Amino acid sequence: MTQIQEVSIDQFKHLVSERAIRGETMLLNMGPQHPSTHGVLRLILELDGETVVNCISDIGYLHTGIEKNMEAKTYQKAEVMTDRLDYMNTMGNNLAYVMAVEKLVDVDVPVRAQALRVILVELQRIASHLVWLGAFGLDLAAMSVFLYCFRERERILDIFEMVSGQRMMTTYIRPGGLWRDVPVEFEKAVRDFVNMFHKRVDEYERLMTRNPIFIDRLVGIGYLDKKTALSYGVTGPTLRASGVNWDIRKATPYLGYEQYDFNVPVSDDCDTYARYIVRIQELRESLKIIEQAMNKLPLGPVRSENRKFVPPPRSEIGVSMESLIHHFKLWTEGFLAPKGSIYNAVESPRGELGVFLESDGGPKPYRVHMRTPSFDNLAVLPEITKGHLVADLVAILASIDIVLGDIDR
């Protein structure tokens, strides 16, 4: 183990302006322990007075080697690692990985499982946007929004606990379907939440959307034009706030998203306020999807019958020798995926969450790459903060909605 070197100005010489080297501007360290960086992100700011001349992001403080660890586990066991990536979007991460595995081995998923997946993923989207909204308000010194948002998020986490036994690290969506069917109380809990939440979104909007201080701080701040956004690979609500109508749920529908009637909020204003508006509207659109999915939730199995990839139900193991063998093989060796590689992307609350899987024909993935949206969304930060005040940088950083677990993997 080598000694970890200290970071010095010499490493950033090519990134800062001449004036910083002459000592006319100041280099200031923001983070890694700073409440406004939403985790362990370190920003090295070059400041002229209070104006940001340059901003250098230093990431990797939360790097846990998830991609490397997944190579050493079977396909089913590697799924547990995906929860830890973007801890605000656990169901969505499970879904992205599981859909990639299903595409690789070619398993069909029953319609009930697909509808339930849609409901859970959209609930997760609401929960993730609620955390974002709360933290966004907190960064702009609006404390009460944070408390309200976390109150509602708790209801969603209760639903997750009801179905999977876990509030956050769910691993509920499994290759070939779901871990098990939802309990009978699920329907009432989701309907109660949906009925209650319509009014709550109005409440948040009354607190923030037309708030003059809020508008003063956000309008015209952090202008991100369409071309820069696309070049930097920015996706999700941040891209849609720059006037690009791109949502993977609409472009290449998966899980039967084409059956649901919902809009993709887009704004041409390209600033921090637009990013806020797009996300608030997405809360309502997600609610619409959940309502429709609940109304036509089909009955039937929630797991594929393909026993080569999906374990049999517990009740069968006692009476069927084949089921016992399948169960044993799947939980010891795992299933063998055919050779080849696939890339599958889904729309996470932050953008395009893509999973690249390469298989060498064995029971473990040869290479997993998670294309996480926050990574590219953060890379654009220096472009959009130049010339703004430090206080605005906090608002911009909050508006692009990063999760450090998603960036560092």
Next chain:
Amino acid sequence: MVIIMDKKLEPIVKDLQDKFNVTYEEHRGEVHCFVKPEQIVEALTLLRDKHQFELLSALTAVDYYPQNNPRFHVIYQLTSLEKIAFIQLRVPVNGDNPKVPTGTGVYDTCNWRERELMDMFGIEFENHPDPRRILMPEGTEGHPLRKDFPLGYEEPQFTFNFEDIDVRKPYAKE
């Protein structure tokens, strides 16, 4: 002659074939084109400007150790928002001195993604504007996602061997 399931991609692959003599394969509806390292910047520029692949979705690599030539595949996953089309470019790279020209001039997202590959696989991107490690700390030895890099673990300490392991266990230095 190019025959692909997704008809939108046929003229694009044909164009790539005419200009860069690429080979392609189709797997589960995805098209993978194999491009030589020295041609990748031109191929990316062509795809972005002529065929509206505005978004470089993912940039990653696979290590095929112990095979050495090619040892790595650098993978560019491109998305066209206009046509709703997806194409993958694969660049086979030699294991002895892995080098690919940087794509930062074409897509800005290459900057961080290439730094990640430099960090994780030790693939050098020529003329990269900011060739520093991105995830691992400065001064780390080796490239963790290479297949010959061991997956590390911490030895569990029990009462009978606590002292023995404690001697060789790495702690953070003062």
